[in-house]
Amino acid sequence: MNSRKIMTNNLKSNFFSKRKSDKEKLNFSITSTYITMLSFISILLLYYVWILNVNATKGDNIRQLEIEKRNLLIEKELLDVKIAELESLSTILQEDDLEDMEKVTDPDYLVIKEGVKYVYNY
Secondary structure (H helix, E strand, O other): OOHHHHHHHHHHHHHHHHHHHHHHHHHHHHHHHHHHHHHHHHHHHHHHHHHHHHHHHHHHHHHHHHHHHHHHHHHHHHHHHHHHHHHOHHHHHOOHHHOOOOOOOOOOOEEEEOOEEEEEOO
């Protein structure tokens, strides 16, 4: 056998096996990068769905609070009307306690003047 021929055959087989292993490493790195990116995108998608759920829940709570606030404002307005009705002069004049009161004749009034604390009109 020729030594040159053996060397050439050996070199060819080494070159092709090295090239094959490099190609396998490249394919593995591309595959692992692809899987990593898909995992990252799926994690971001899950995070996005979770944020949407949180915001929807908060929006629903805000809507319920606005409805409750509107109902309480209506109730407050009704109570204000009731208070105004009870404090009105016609209601006070129609009460039974007014009949028990006596008319005052020759009342004494308290007058406040500057420099003098209390002055009575006699």
